[in-house]
Amino acid sequence: MDADGGTEFPILCETCLGENPYVRMTREKMGRECKVCARPFTVFRWLPGRGMRYKKTEICATCARLKNVCQTCVLDLEHGLPVQVRDAALSIQETVPRQDGNRRDYMAQAAGRLETVGGAADYSGRAQPAGREMLKQMARKEPYYKRNRAHICSFFVKGQCTRGSECPYRHEMPQADPELSKQNIVDRYHGNNDPVARRMLARSAARDDRLAPPEDRSVTSLFVRDVDPSLTQADLTAHFAAFGDLKSVALVPKNSCAFVNYKTRAAAEAAAQAARGGCVVGGHALRVGWGRARPKGPQELRGPSGDAHASDRAQGSGGPRIPAPPGAADGGMYPSQDPTAQGAAAK
Ligand SMILES: [Zn+2]
Ligand SMILES: [Zn+2]
Ligand SMILES: [Zn+2]
Known part of the structure; x- marks a missing residue:
């Protein structure tokens, strides 16, 4: 294990990895700062399949292990669910401090602890039977590769793409969900204020x-x-x-x-x-x-x-009813997983 908690292979869910488990990855030591703990970490990049877009790890391996989540989509590894949904089902209290000062020490200690224990945090083992049952019902049973699809072609959206079927980007119109576009990876990691999770729990x-x-x-x-x-x-x-x-x-x-x-x-x-x-x-x-x-x-x-x-x-949960985003029927999705997300269009 590296000093940053990185390993030879990233911690990924099946969906983010893609259909081919022998996919080639590039590995860049200290490539970026982890979006959760802000420490530099080993960044992996790979193409999860034909017609898909390149993916990369967004959070470090230590943060991923602490919450048993995927380093890319930050969903729970065992159930494919948002942290907030899993933790609500299991009644887990937030244990990773959000404040920067404490967090540095905490992360250093946590990394050492994980190294000695060697495994991911055992979440569902702590669950009450009712919580475990709830997770089983809400879990995504199959990998959801659609999430990895190529981004929408921004030229097509403007009616200007001339590449036709040669175009590597998708030719369809984006559908945005205003509430969802406000979510961020840190909130999702900590299981706070996550609109997708709220909707699933409701x-x-x-x-x-x-x-x-x-x-x-x-x-x-x-x-x-x-x-x-x-x-x-x-x-x-x-x-x-x-x-x-x-x-x-x-x-x-x-x-x-x-x-x-x-x-x-x-x-x-x-x-x-x-x-x-x-x-x-x-x-x-x-x-x-x-x-x-x-x-x-x-x-x-x-x-x-x-x-x-x-x-x-x-x-309803009392608020206005929000139309479900594409893919919501089978568990919900985040803009960062949505190829049509703003700022993510081709070019
Ligand atoms: Zn981290
Ligand atoms: Zn993932
Ligand atoms: Zn195009």
Whole structure:
């Protein structure tokens, strides 16, 4: 290990490394200052695949090990999640001091400690079972190579690119997200004030809210939204019968929803619990929540709060709703990972 904590090979997530694990890297000792601790470190550069853009390490190996994150994208190595999301799930307190004075000493000590221990910080080992479960559900399961794509062609954007299919840059229009463009690597590293993380946590909280068992134990039905038109009552029955005996499954194609009524509370709770990891039937993701208490008199089937805006409220964190950036549906992304990010265009 080098004095700066650097090694023969950088600490990278699968996505940043690219599809070919034998990729050639250039290595520049003391090439730049780490964006987190400001100490000079060994910078690696490589091309993660055809049609991709060159990548480089942004933070030093010591900083990366301390938080078990990738030296380039600063996402958690084990789950591909923002530090803020991981630490919220695991209830980890900030331990790396932000202030420059303390940080120098801290980093020097930390580097020595890591050298003796020799490994990355063990994060998920410390987690409570619920936190570990949450991470498992939110984790990105596959590498996401799209993140490494070439930058957008700035000439194309102005309608002036003459290189056509020979152009090494992408010919598409950029889509910006104003809130996301304000994020920075230091905040993401420390897990503070990270808009992508906030959005992921809000989504997870909304799902947990919908799936918390209602106090009224007479409720034994689930309300299912986003039912794709291609799904049949038989599809839903086949899926939900796995958790216990069904009383009925009522599909309402007009509203893309369904009511799944169980004979017992235990079965409904089992189905709701299973839906915490997301519910996918026939390749379509469904939103599952608890139904309401049955009204007295003729049976009336309604959504959890009986109005069309319930899901909107449940999703939001109170602020204005922000349109998701491209790629947000599968976990969110940062401008620094987004080839269309400002300041990153070709030339
Ligand atoms: Zn550093
Ligand atoms: Zn990475
Ligand atoms: Zn072009």
